[in-house]
Every structure is written in structure tokens, then in C-alpha cells.
Amino acid sequence: KAGVTQTPRYLIKTRGQQVTLSCSPISGHRSVSWYQQTPGQGLQFLFEYFSETQRNKGNFPGRFSGRQFSNSRSEMNVSTLELGDSALYLCASSSSRTGANTGELFFGEGSRLTVL
Amino acid sequence: GEDVEQSLFLSVREGDSSVINCTYTDSSSTYLYWYKQEPGAGLQLLTYIFSNMDMKQDQRLTVLLNKKDKHLSLRIADTQTGDSAIYFCAESGYSSASKIIFGSGTRLSIRP
Numbered sequence: 001k002a003g004v005t006q007t008p009r010y011l012i013k014t015r016g017q018q019v020t021l022s023c024s025p026i027s028g029h030r031s032v033s034w035y036q037q038t039p040g041q042g043l044q045f046l047f048e049y050f051s052e053t054q055r056n057k058g059n060f061p062g063r064f065s066g067r068q069f070s071n072s073r074s075e076m077n078v079s080t081l082e083l084g085d086s087a088l089y090l091c092a093s094s095s096s097r098t099g100a101n102t103g104e105l106f107f108g109e110g111s112r113l114t115v116l
Numbered sequence: 117g118e119d120v121e122q123s124l125f126l127s128v129r130e131g132d133s134s135v136i137n138c139t140y141t142d143s144s145s146t147y148l149y150w151y152k153q154e155p156g157a158g159l160q161l162l163t164y165i166f167s168n169m170d171m172k173q174d175q176r177l178t179v180l181l182n183k184k185d186k187h188l189s190l191r192i193a194d195t196q197t198g199d200s201a202i203y204f205c206a207e208s209g210y211s212s213a214s215k216i217i218f219g220s221g222t223r224l225s226i227r228p
Contacts (some may be wrong), residue, residue: 105161
């Protein structure tokens with residue numbers, strides 16, 4: 001079974017640009033979560049989608065948005081990039097059907113974004 | 117709000133036991149987890165414990181939960197060089213079980 005696939009793996013942008021990251025979950029998984037990982041802040045929860053609906057949201061500004069498609073693939077978008085947005089963006093999928101789950105998230109290898 | 121805290125570094129000698137500690141603030145935490153991240157890789161779930169349990173053992177791993185003090189620990193017996201990684205403590209609450217909050221991670225290094 002293929003794992004969680006994130007594209008692109010690496011990208012460089014300049015301040016003010018926008019970026020779209022993509023995540024393909026494990027086949028059959030309907031929940032996709034996004035995390036931002038930085039050395040200073042650690043892993044911070046961005047949002048979680050289930051069946052094309054945002055189910056939970058972290059404390060990030062509106063420049064960070066996401067969506068999920070009917071095939072469970074997800075994208076996240078960051079507009080008006082700032083230097084502080086440089087990070088590893090991790091996507092994780094799970095088979096959670098309801099709000100309750102055992103927390104087994106399956107992570108991709110991440111998309112490393114550098115903002116210059 | 118929810119917060120999970122861990123020490124940043126731990127160094128142990130090969131063959132010794134490693135104990136990684138974590139504290140959390142959300143008293144409604146339902147599940148508590150330990151994830152492992154090896155260099156260049158995503159996170160991998162090691163083990164989890166439900167909040168009504170005190171202890172869970174899985175081969176070399178022992179998880180202890182003190183719910184009163186909101187303290188979670190992971191003990192790795194007979195630590196090997198392959199255990200070198202960053203270990204993340206995480207929790208999710210009953211009201212938002214799909215929102216998992218992670219600690220900053222503890223980097224475990226093994227001395228020969």
C-alpha cells in the first residue's frame with residue numbers, strides 16, 4: 001500500500017508570493033491533517049479535513065488555507081509569503097471515520113518551503 | 117489552550133534505558149501518543165495510551181501516565197543506536213479527537 005505522498009518535496013519562494021502544496025493520503029484514508037514544523041516552534045497543527053470538510057483548525061492566520069477533494073487528496077495554500085513561513089510542512093492521513101480515533105496518523109516526508 | 121512540553125535533548129549510553137518525559141495541560145486529553153521521527157523522514161506512531169490507563173508496555177517500550185500530574189513518560193529499555201531519533205509526545209482531547217497537539221520533541225542521542 002503506497003504511503004502518504006507530498007509534492008513538491010522542496011521549493012523556494014520569495015516574500016509576497018503564494019504557494020500550493022499537495023498531499024495524497026493512503027488509499028482509503030479520508031482524514032488529512034496538515035502540520036507546520038520549524039526548529040523554534042516544533043510541530044504546529046494547521047488544519048484537518050475529513051470528507052472535503054474542514055473539521056479542525058489551528059491558530060494560524062487566514063493566509064493559510066486548505067481544501068480536500070472528493071478523492072481525499074488535499075492541498076494547502078499559503079498566500080503573501082513571509083520569511084517566517086519557511087518550514088517543513090507535513091501532511092498526515094488517517095482512517096478516522098468519526099471525531100474519535102486512536103491517533104494513528106501516517107505522515108508523509110513533507111514539503112520543505114524556503115522563503116527568501 | 118492545549119500545550120505539550122518536553123525537554124529538548126537526552127543522551128544515554130548504548131544498552132542503558134532511556135526515559136523521555138512530557139507534560140500536558142489539557143485535562144480532557146483522551147489519547148496520549150509517542151511518535152518517532154528519524155532524520156529526513158516523517159513521523160511514525162510508536163505507541164499510544166488511553167487516558168484511563170496508567171501503563172502500557174510494548175516490547176522494549178513502556179509508557180507511564182500520571183493523569184493527576186498530567187505527566188507522560190516513555191521508557192526505552194536496552195537503548196540501541198537505531199533508537200536515535202526525535203521523540204514527540206502528543207495528545208488529543210475528547211472534544212476534538214482528530215486535532216492532535218504535539219510537543220516540541222526530544223532528540224535522543226546514543227553514546228557508545
